[in-house]
Amino acid sequence: MEDTKMPTFRKFPNPNFDVHSEGDYWDKIKPLKDKTALLIIDVQKHDQDLAVELRNAGNSYLEDRLKGTVIPNAKRLLSFFRDRQMVVTFATIGNQREDGRDRSPTQARPGWGNTLLKIGSTDQEVVDELKPRDGEIVVCKTTDSAVNGTQYGHILRWMGIEHVVVGGLFTDQCVSSTVRDLSDWGYTVFLVEDATSAINADLQVWETRILNQIYCKVVSTEEVLQDLADQ
Secondary structure (H helix, E strand, O other): OOOOOOOHHHHOOOHHHHOOOOOOHHHHOOOOHHHEEEEEEOOEHHHHHHHHHHHHOOOOHHHHHHHHHHHHHHHHHHHHHHHOOOEEEEEEEOEOOOOOOOOOHHHHOOOOOOOOOEOOOOOOOEOHHHOOOOOOEEEEEOOOOOOOOOOHHHHHHHOOOOEEEEEEEOHHHHHHHHHHHHHHOOOEEEEEEEEEEOOOHHHHHHHHHHHEOOOEEEEOHHHHHHHHHOO
16 A cells, blocks of 8 residues: 655655665755746647547557646646746747758657647647746747757746746656756756656656656655645
């Protein structure tokens, strides 16, 4: 039976910490309300279509998780940040040219990573349930990392942000790349496990474990909202 009192980051232990433990370091790390931004990565209409495609091929994990976990929890996060006039940001995949020639090789090569989403097209839009509001920052990227492919890291720095709460798609790709870059830039990242998804449970668990305790603190929606509400 799962220990409901165990912090989420303890449920996804980084395998490297079997050798070198961090002690109670991450226990003490909490987001500071006035220095925290929310980042929702790549929850776009294209991905809803992809989830249906995967379900029809026999893998319903992404569709189930989007509907039952990712979108509802991202809505909770957005409502909390908006109600308190905290910083809300989005990163989306989006190319400017119709032919996609401006994409990075990662998103232009044949296969799974090939993504052609013209900025302003229906497929490129954030899903209706999470649609950005006026004044919220939206960056478009043709890379996996929102930091490497846009001015996002600079924007946060100019706004005095130090902590970033992250949710979105896909845990092992754009979310992972962005989390790692944010960490390397000196930001403290809180990865909201129940507001993220890969395309299957194994990828979700293993990438979450690999990121945890090195590049970020893995948290639940409830935990991060409670930590912020207590301030």
